[in-house]
Amino acid sequence: MSSKSVIDSISKYEWQIMNQLWNMGSASAREVLEALPPKHQRAYTTIQTYTERLVEKGFLAKHKVGMVNFYQPLVPREKAVQSETKRFVDQVFGGSMSQLAAYLVGQENISQEDVTHIKDMLGDQTDD
Numbered sequence: 001m002s003s004k005s006v007i008d009s010i011s012k013y014e015w016q017i018m019n020q021l022w023n024m025g026s027a028s029a030r031e032v033l034e035a036l037p038p039k040h041q042r043a044y045t046t047i048q049t050y051t052e053r054l055v056e057k058g059f060l061a062k063h064k065v066g067m068v069n070f071y072q073p074l075v076p077r078e079k080a081v082q083s084e085t086k087r088f089v090d091q092v093f094g095g096s097m098s099q100l101a102a103y104l105v106g107q108e109n110i111s112q113e114d115v116t117h118i119k120d121m122l123g124d125q126t127d128d
Contacts, residue, residue: 007075008057012095016040017050018059018073026072060075 010018020035021027027035051071054060059080060071062072093099105115 007015007080008059008085009084010054010059013042013048014054014059015038017047018077019056021060021071021073022077026070026071028068030068048110090113 016036017032020032024031024035029051030037030044032043032051033041033047048069051060051062053067055062055071059073059075061074062071063071089095089097089100093103101118104110105118
């Protein structure tokens with residue numbers, strides 16, 4: 001994986017696979033398939049294709065044991081989330097985290113508990 005601060009984007013389904021591998025540590029395509037929730041399961045060959053794409057993008061390492069390929073995350077989950085969040089905020093809110101926060105707080109479906117939690121987190125940030 002390169003040392004770029006922003007890593008390549010991954011698709012919604014690649015996130016499903018990466019989430020499984022971050023939880024499992026290392027697994028074959030078959031093990032990933034079996035770990036996916038039923039609504040996210042696809043053909044075994046589809047999982048193989050997606051894992052190979054993730055290898056090409058630098059998200060996964062691949063090693064062969066006998067006839068089976070095993071995949072292991074190269075990118076920590078936190079780094080992928082950080083990069084994807086930055087990409088989203090840049091595209092949708094012009095890079096402004098305050099605009100994102102204002103949008104989230106202004107939503108009807110945000111609970112008072114969430115608002116309180118956000119305020120507490122912001123208070124912790126200003127104490128540093």
